[in-house]
Every structure is written in structure tokens, then in C-alpha cells.
Amino acid sequence: MAKEYTSFEDFGLNRQLLNAVADMGYATPTPIQQKAIPVILAGHDLIGIAQTGTGKTAAYLLPLLYKVKYARGQYPRALILAPGKELAIQISENLRGLAKYTDLRHVCLYGGIGPKTQIEELEQGMDFVISTPGRFLDLYRRGALITKALRYMVLDEADKMMDMGFAPQIREILEKIPRKRQNLLFSATFPPKVQHIADEFLEFPHKIEVTPQSTPAETVEQYFYKTPNLSTKINLLEHLLQDEDFSKVIIFTRTREIANNTFKYLDRKFPGEARVIHANKSQNSRINAINAFRSGDIRLLVTTDVSARGIDVENISHVINFDVPRIHEEYVHRIGRTGRAEKTGVAISFANGAEEIHLNEIEKITGEKIAERPLPPEIVAAGTSKEERIEIEREIDKIKREKDPGFKGAFHEKKKRPVFHRPQQKKIRKKRRRR
Numbered sequence: 001m002a003k004e005y006t007s008f009e010d011f012g013l014n015r016q017l018l019n020a021v022a023d024m025g026y027a028t029p030t031p032i033q034q035k036a037i038p039v040i041l042a043g044h045d046l047i048g049i050a051q052t053g054t055g056k057t058a059a060y061l062l063p064l065l066y067k068v069k070y071a072r073g074q075y076p077r078a079l080i081l082a083p084g085k086e087l088a089i090q091i092s093e094n095l096r097g098l099a100k101y102t103d104l105r106h107v108c109l110y111g112g113i114g115p116k117t118q119i120e121e122l123e124q125g126m127d128f129v130i131s132t133p134g135r136f137l138d139l140y141r142r143g144a145l146i147t148k149a150l151r152y153m154v155l156d157e158a159d160k161m162m163d164m165g166f167a168p169q170i171r172e173i174l175e176k177i178p179r180k181r182q183n184l185l186f187s188a189t190f191p192p193k194v195q196h197i198a199d200e201f202l203e204f205p206h207k208i209e210v211t212p213q214s215t216p217a218e219t220v221e222q223y224f225y226k227t228p229n230l231s232t233k234i235n236l237l238e239h240l241l242q243d244e245d246f247s248k249v250i251i252f253t254r255t256r257e258i259a260n261n262t263f264k265y266l267d268r269k270f271p272g273e274a275r276v277i278h279a280n281k282s283q284n285s286r287i288n289a290i291n292a293f294r295s296g297d298i299r300l301l302v303t304t305d306v307s308a309r310g311i312d313v314e315n316i317s318h319v320i321n322f323d324v325p326r327i328h329e330e331y332v333h334r335i336g337r338t339g340r341a342e343k344t345g346v347a348i349s350f351a352n353g354a355e356e357i358h359l360n361e362i363e364k365i366t367g368e369k370i371a372e373r374p375l376p377p378e379i380v381a382a383g384t385s386k387e388e389r390i391e392i393e394r395e396i397d398k399i400k401r402e403k404d405p406g407f408k409g410a411f412h413e414k415k416k417r418p419v420f421h422r423p424q425q426k427k428i429r430k431k432r433r434r435r
Helices: 017-023 031-041 056-068 086-099 117-125 133-141 160-161 167-176 191-199 230-241 258-268 284-294 330-335 353-366 387-402 422-435
Strands: 046-049 078-083 108-109 128-132 152-153 182-187 206-209 220-226 249-253 274-277 298-305 318-320 347-353 371-373
Touching: 017 056, 017 086, 031 046, 031 056, 031 206, 031 284, 046 056, 046 422, 056 086, 056 182, 086 108, 086 128, 086 152, 108 117, 108 133, 108 274, 117 133, 128 133, 133 318, 160 167, 160 182, 160 191, 167 191, 206 220, 230 258, 230 347, 249 258, 249 347, 258 274, 258 298, 274 284, 274 422, 284 298, 330 353, 347 353, 353 387
Parallel strands: 046 182, 046 206, 078 128, 078 152, 108 128, 152 182, 220 347, 220 371, 249 298, 249 318, 274 298, 318 347
Antiparallel strands: none
């Protein structure tokens, strides 16, 4: 009979870690922690499928902190790779909290700032390195990162790394670190791209899945509104945010331009209550915005998917998909920002004609029906401009062509008339005259 782990003491962790766990307010292990920690402590490679907000970071940090034990030597022994700066910083903060009663050293490496300070930190000696793939390779090529002591490697949010095109960098990193190591891969979903990279570097891994793949949290209520155009979306957003129940809200947009425009509108309607983050914002700007959101200084955070990973903020009341994600698995990541730690949350999507098709595909992936709600009576659907209507119809054609390459919609490629050079045109005209 499998042993039950009802408390962190059951894992056999040392007192320093247990005291840190208590300080951070962790009462009982989450399902992913119950299943993953014993496997990692036993030295096995692991694939962990778990949604954001399930405690997966502590699920790998606690056993690795126990195994690394104490500061030793000059070179790092554990490497944690994250797809973006925000997630890397979040992991670093969690590690700092859990290692507070130990002498273990760690450094967080990411781009957007000069490498000088990070190199100086590495030179002081490190036990853990948390890094984005690009900055890791940059410092490795400079000779600032020595990998010969690495014994543990974690790939966090592997599905996002594959979506962002990091596969070549991951493979290059795997070639530069010792082969004899324990490998851990964590992901919210497990699409074929993640399966392929897992097959390449994991050895007889244990696979743990605490929820079915691509299944939203049970604590999140989901519904959508039919919004035929951008004007209707904006009007609906303003109307909803007047409700005091929308106390801490993340608003997801498809592009940086839409994020900026949405923020500017909200800043006029709700002065001082909103901030925006995306890839064009400086690192300090993003960190300050997230900290202000976390502390409650602002209640509205507008963001794109690229910047959203690593936003680990408690008590988010609502997630609003201002644009439905085109990468359907991203929907699960988005709504996973609310309904965390067994608390309830609400996920609302705004959908035009093309986005309704995307929602149908998301329902197939998640296995859950997303209910439709009628527009509030105060909201009158605005007319759709010709330009926006054409854009939506193009998107619908694109979706249908992806399903059926032979589909020819209103915007399929038309055959071009042959273009002749002048000598050819003269010959053709002469032939016609002779006839």
C-alpha cells in the first residue's frame, strides 16, 4: 500500500526546510507535492503535469534543497530553466523563502539587463542557478557559467518553452551539461512537442498527472459573451469593471498594441487602477507593475501571454480574455491565474465570430463546456466597421483552411493573370492582327 503524505513532516525533510515551509504558510502538501516529492527524493527522473497554482514549484524545490543540503564549492549543482524573466524571478523568490534557514546560494539569470552583475554573482559561488535559456547560453559562451558540477536539471513550463521556440536552445544546453544528472520536467499540458523533448533527455521517467491534461481548475467558473467587434468589447469591459466584485483582475490581450490601447482606455476610465505589461516594457517596469498588483495598489493588470508566465499573485478574482487565445492550450494557463489554492475565481471571454470557433476548439481540448451569457441590457452591440469585418472573415477562412487545406473561402488565393514582357506582348499583338 502506497504511503500517504498528509503533512510535510511525512517526507522526511530536515528541520530547516520544515520551518521555512511553516513560515510560508503551507499547511498540507498539494496533490502534485504529495506525488512528486517522494519520486524526486528517490532520485528518479520525473514528468509532472500540473496546472499553474497547484504548488508545482515547491514540489521540485523542496526535494532539491534537501538533496543539495548545504553550500559547497564554486560551481552550481542545480539548474532550473524557465521560459521568461517573470517566472524565473518568481521561482527565485520561492527558493529564497524555502532556503531561508540554510546557507544555500542561488542566482537568477535573465536578459534585458547587462550581464556584469550576474557574472559577478556567479563568481562568488553558487549552488542553484535559475535562468532563461538565452541568458544561460550567453553566460556559458562567455565562460562565466561552469557546468561540470551540475547534478540536477529542471525544465519548468516546458509547453510554453516549446511554443516560444526554445527547443534548439534547450537541446544546446543539454549538450553542455553533464550527462549524469537527475532530470525533472514540469508542464501544464503535454502536447507532442513536449513529448519529443522529454523523450530526448529523460531516462525512464515517472509521469505524474494530478489533473487531466488541459483541464481548467475546478474552482474556476467559465463563461463568454458574444462581442461582434472591438467597440463592443471595450464597452463591455468598462461595464463589468464597475462592479466591486472585480477586485483583482488580469486582462489578457492578443498583441502588445491591443494591450497598450486597452490600458490607455482603462487609465482614463479608472485612473490609477491599471497597469500594463508586455515584452516591450522594461524589466523594472514589469516587476513594479506585478508588485503593485500583488500588493493591491492597483486592481487591473493588462498583459499579453508572453509576459503573463510567472505572475503568481494570490486572490485574483477574475481573468478576462479580451481576446481569445489562438494557441488553445494557452487558455488553461490564462484562467489558471484565478481559482488558485482551492479558492474560487471567474474566467470571462469576449468572442467575435472567429473567436467563437477558437472557443469551440478549446472546449474540445479541455472537455468542458464554456457557457454563453447574453450581453447586459446596458450594452448595445456597436456596428462593425468594414475593415474589422474583413479581418474577422479572414481569420475564419484561415481557421477553416487549417482544418481543410482544400477549403476556398472569400479570401483564397486567386490565380494571377500571366504577365508578359514587352517583346512577348508585341508578338501576341502581331499574331492577333494576322488573324
